[in-house]
Every structure is written in structure tokens, then in C-alpha cells.
Amino acid sequence: MKKETKIIAGLLAGAALGAAIALILASDKDGEMKDKVSDWFCDLLDSSKEKLVDAAGHVKDTIAKVRA
Template sequence: MTKETKIIAGVLAGAALGAAIILILSTEKGGDVKDKMSDWFCDLLDASKDKLADVTDHVKDTISKVRA
């Protein structure tokens, strides 16, 4: 597992733990919290995909330079 993959996995695990704590401690209605958490997870997933794409591009560029 690469360093970047470990970081992304750690962020996602932390997000899941944070979401569980928020749901337990929340005073809002369940549906409202669920909608907010869903939006937040979607944003987090999009950001993770973008970061992974950037890392992939960087690796491809580095491999191209090494082969040249």
C-alpha cells in the first residue's frame, strides 16, 4: 500500500468514525442529519477521487520520465 493510499484510507476511516459520533450525539431529526451526512460523504468521496486521479497522473508522469 502506498503512502497516498494509506492517507486516503485513513481519511475515509476517520470520516466514517466522525459520522457515527455525529449521529449518536446529534439533537436534530434523523432525516436532516442523514441528508447532511450524505452530502458530506459525497463531497469527501469526490475530493478523494480527485486526489487519487492527481496521484495517478503524477505516477504516470514519473514512469514516463524514468523510461525516457
Template sequence: MKKETKIIAGVLAGAALGAAVALILSSDKSGDMKDKVADWFCDLIDSSKDTLADVTDRVKDTIAKVRV
């Protein structure tokens, strides 16, 4: 696949995903779906922070071992 084709496919996939999310969020009158998505996103951010902290600690430990 050419580079341009991959870019166009990515843009179209992103647009389709965005449209699907917009339809899901706008069709929910009670706001339950919005709360669920917000909770999921917050959980995702928290787990990403934890993972990043673990990786940072491992890198620091490795650097400390190499310097000794």
C-alpha cells in the same frame, strides 16, 4: 506504547466515534443530518477520486520521463 495497547486504543476510539455518529443520526427526526452527512461523504469521495487521478497522472508522467 505497546502494539496491543495501540490496537485496544484504536478499537475503543472507533467504537466511541461510531456511537457518537449513531446518536447524532438517530436523534435527527427530520433527516437533515443524514442528508448532510451523506452529502459530506459524497464530496469526500469525489475529492479523493480527483486527488487519486492527479497522483496517477504524476506517476505516469514520472515513469514516462524515466523511460526516455
């Protein structure tokens, strides 16, 4: 697959996902789904931050070993 095709496919997938989420959130009357999605995104963000910190620590350790 060409690079341009992958980019276009990714953009279309992201747009479709965004539209689906917007429809779900817009049809929610009492806001319960909004709270669930918000909590899920917060958990995802926290998890990503933790993984990034771990990866940065591994990179620092590897650099220190290479320099030693």
C-alpha cells in the same frame, strides 16, 4: 509507540467516531442531519477520487520520465 498500540488506538478511535455518528443520526427526527452527513461523505468521496486521479497522473508522468 509500538505498531500494535497504534492499530488498537486507531480501531478505538474509529469505533468512537462511528458510535458518535450513529447517535447523532439516530436522534435526528426530520432527517436533516442525515442529509447533511450524506452530502459531506459524497463530497469527501468525490474529492478523494479527484486526488487519486491526480496522483496516478503524476506517477505515470514520473515513470515516463524515468524510462525516457
